[in-house]
Amino acid sequence: MKVGIIGATGYGGLELVRLLSSHPAVQEIQLFTSSEEGISFSAKYPHLTTLYDQPLEAITKEAIAQLDVVFLGTPSGISGQLIPEIYNEQTVFIDLSGDLRLKNIENYENWYGKKAAPQGLVNRSVYGLCGWNDAAIKEAQVIANPGCYPTATLLSILPLLQKGLVKHHNIIIDAKSGVSGSGNKPSQMTHFTETTEATTIYKINQHQHIPEIEQAIELFTGKVEPITFSTHLVPMIRGIITTSYLQVESGVTEEQLYRAYEDVYADDPFIRIVPSVQKLSTNQVRGTNYCDITINLDARTNRLTVVAVIDNLVKGAAGQAIQNMNKIMGYEEQAGLKQVPLFI
Ligand SMILES: NC(=O)C1=CN([C@@H]2O[C@H](COP(=O)(O)OP(=O)(O)OC[C@H]3O[C@@H](n4cnc5c(N)ncnc54)[C@H](OP(=O)(O)O)[C@@H]3O)[C@@H](O)[C@H]2O)C=CC1
Ligand SMILES: CC(=O)N[C@@H](CCC(=O)OP(=O)(O)O)C(=O)O
Secondary structure, three states, X not given: OEEEEEOOOOHHHHHHXXXXXXXXXXXXXXXXXXXXXXXXXXXXXXXXXXXXXXEOXXXXXXXXXXXXXXXXXXXXOOHHHHHHHHOXXXXXXXXXXXXXXXXXXXXXXXXXXXXXXXXXXXXXXXXXXXXXXXXXXHHOOEEEOXXXXXXXXXXXXXXXXXXOOEOOOOOEEEEEEOHHHHOOOOOOOOOHHHHOOOOEEEOOOOOOHHHHHHHHHHHHHOOOOOXXXXXEEOOOOOOXXXXXXXXXXXXXXXXXXXXXXXXXXXXXXXXXXXXXXXXXXXXHHOOOOOEEXXXXXXXXXXXXXXXXXXXXXXXXXXXXXXXXHHHXXXXXXXXXXXXXXXXX
16 A cells, blocks of 8 residues: 655654554555655654655645555645645545544634635545544545544543533533644744743633534534633643543442443553553553543542543544544554553
8 A cells, every 4th residue: 555644744744654664554655745845754854764765755636646545744724725636536635634623614714713624625524533433434535633632532521421421511621732742843832941841721712622522522422512621731742631520410430430431442442441540641652542541530529530641643643543544444453553652
């Protein structure tokens, strides 16, 4: 199989290269750039010396037509305009950005502040939340790969909402991310001096993943109420931890809650339900496609704490994108995704 990566020089692109390198069905990876055509990939990234000495290529419709699958790891506002220009019906398009996720394109323009993709393309795109949308994913030609924060949040709260064990009302999600979540373009917010010894809350009540999480809650549970969702930048490179607070329905026990996860994720190789321990860390999934989840029901408040950890670049981006590819192409679900966590 021949695959291509548009935005290969970005963090999501680099992670795709790393993971696809061990995929048994991938024979060739073409690396595309919009700004550095002809430059050797390993000259730009010396850790890839002898592995990817090939030159970066210009993005053309003709080159894309030669590929079975193309991944787009481009900043928001790009793929929604680019895919129509390079589209053909034989290639599978998997978009890591937020451009194709929101079905209401006005919503996209309001939250992202950018021109939306054509409505027809958005309609054709399938939201690639693995484990929740698999029937549609298997038939898809265009995938809107979920956002990093929504992946951790949704995987951890959807089973309980879907089974009616917790209330839709008054959900609060507190999320924290490593700095690689904001990509490889330096900014004031990601400057070493301003991140390395600080934890920063940002985009308060304005984060673009709020409508994505709400849309998915409605899609997979049939109803939704507005959520409170807060994002923080913490001084680490990789990892996301989401802590969600939910009110349980009366009489529901912790055992019933655990059983809900076991039911929903019985056959999912990437979801690990961790017993209610006192510790859960982003380290335990680093470099892998795992999403580890734990819960704790506080009898004093009847409030449930649901915690999920993922690697933002793997389950939150490149790993889930490859999982989507595996589902579409009929490969083993774990192909290319069998890494052991890099704990320390
Ligand atoms: N980082 C993360 O943890 C996650 C990121 N995402 C989303 O995935 C996407 C990629 O993220 P990330 O890899 O971090 O981003 P980066 O900023 O690290 O990389 C984006 C890449 O896109 C390429 N690019 C820029 N402009 C264009 C253009 N006009 N046409 C084609 N390519 C272009 C650039 O490469 P070049 O100049 O060589 O073309 C650049 O290296 C983003 O939309 C992001 O929001 C989603 C989940 C998690
Ligand atoms: C740490 C950090 O800055 N994270 C980014 C995640 C961006 C992202 O993945 O955006 P889309 O999913 O919308 O493409 C943010 O909070 O905006």
